[in-house]
Amino acid sequence: MNMFYYEPKTFQEACDLLNKYQDDAKLIAGGQSLMILLRQKVVVPEHLINLKNIKEGAYIKEEGGELKIGALTTHRQIEKSPLVREKLPAFAEVFSGIGSVQVRNWGTIGGNLAHSDPAGDLAPILMVLGARVRVISKSNSNEMPLESFITGYLETKLRASEMLQEIIIPLSKAKSGMAYEKESVRAGDMAMASAAAFIEIGSKGITRAKVVVGAVGEMPIRLENLEKELQGQGSKGELHIDPKFDQSIIRMDPYVSKEYKYEISKVKLRNVIQTAFERAKQA
Numbered sequence: 001m002n003m004f005y006y007e008p009k010t011f012q013e014a015c016d017l018l019n020k021y022q023d024d025a026k027l028i029a030g031g032q033s034l035m036i037l038l039r040q041k042v043v044v045p046e047h048l049i050n051l052k053n054i055k056e057g058a059y060i061k062e063e064g065g066e067l068k069i070g071a072l073t074t075h076r077q078i079e080k081s082p083l084v085r086e087k088l089p090a091f092a093e094v095f096s097g098i099g100s101v102q103v104r105n106w107g108t109i110g111g112n113l114a115h116s117d118p119a120g121d122l123a124p125i126l127m128v129l130g131a132r133v134r135v136i137s138k139s140n141s142n143e144m145p146l147e148s149f150i151t152g153y154l155e156t157k158l159r160a161s162e163m164l165q166e167i168i169i170p171l172s173k174a175k176s177g178m179a180y181e182k183e184s185v186r187a188g189d190m191a192m193a194s195a196a197a198f199i200e201i202g203s204k205g206i207t208r209a210k211v212v213v214g215a216v217g218e219m220p221i222r223l224e225n226l227e228k229e230l231q232g233q234g235s236k237g238e239l240h241i242d243p244k245f246d247q248s249i250i251r252m253d254p255y256v257s258k259e260y261k262y263e264i265s266k267v268k269l270r271n272v273i274q275t276a277f278e279r280a281k282q283a
């Protein structure tokens with residue numbers, strides 16, 4: 001079968017192509033996840049739309065108390081951004097743990113989220129930060145919380161005619177801290193288990209906590225019971241963290257047992273909550 005190839009220069013041109021070819025089209029950004037699927041013929045699109053020439057798609061800016069990142073911004077651009085390092089240093093840090101410099105030079109934040117690999121590093125940390133995504137099509141543009149954008153294993157709310165344009169991260173005005181940790185075979189590998197926490201504190205301890213466990217289930221999962229237990233803690237300095245969660249969410253992993261995933265997740269959860277809390281105190 002012939003494959004037709006396109007290099008749109010604007011989001012509008014890309015959306016027009018998606019609208020025309022729908023399920024017969026596939027977007028490619030950095031290719032770091034898609035090339036493997038194309039090579040293995042798991043995905044065989046009739047129309048391949050390369051987004052790399054959409055210059056308006058790669059940017060990082062602060063606007064109205066939020067950080068806005070274009071979907072085509074590479075991992076490396078975010079890792080090295082002085083603005084991200086100043087506003088969200090722990091978020092910038094996460095990128096240095098993604099693959100190698102070569103992978104980070106190609107891979108994009110939009111591609112990472114649209115691929116929706118449960119072992120990916122970006123969704124958990126962006127979820128605790130309360131990030132939203134802007135989804136566009138030929139004639140529409142909508143924002144939605146990242147939490148509802150991700151729907152399952154390699155699944156999102158994106159329809160055939162839609163694409164990701166922007167990731168929006170609210171910047172907290174409170175004393176706050178965040179942390180992310182993953183367990184992987186080697187540094188830079190995909191996670192076997194991961195955890196992210198974001199904590200805001202006031203004079204009476206923790207006022208808001210968001211906690212996500214990643215890479216154990218079909219998608220990153222918020223632990224709302226644990227978040228509630230953390231509320232009000234820490235006014236006397238100590239936290240009591242009991243990071244247990246429903247083990248039935250843990251998926252099979254060819255590399256490690258479900259028991260190992262559970263135990264290591266609990267260690268990571270304890271670590272990130274404690275670190276986020278310490279960082280909030282120092283903020």
Ligand SMILES: Cc1cc2nc3c(=O)[nH]c(=O)nc-3n(C[C@H](O)[C@H](O)[C@H](O)COP(=O)(O)OP(=O)(O)OC[C@H]3O[C@@H](n4cnc5c(N)ncnc54)[C@H](O)[C@@H]3O)c2cc1C
Pocket residue numbers: 026027028029030031032033034035051071072097098099100103106107108109110111112113114115119120121122158162163164165188189190191
């Ligand atoms: C060796 C290696 C190690 C890696 N290690 C890690 C790691 O430790 N942690 C981690 O999180 N990731 C890791 N990755 C994945 C990497 O982060 C990828 O870059 C990312 O998952 C996909 O981004 P991409 O731009 O390359 O997307 P692509 O591979 O081009 O596309 C991926 C999917 O997203 C869709 N897509 C791309 N852009 C858009 C858009 N703007 N709107 C809608 N759909 C879009 C494509 O159609 C495709 O379905 C690794 C990859 C490799 C090859």
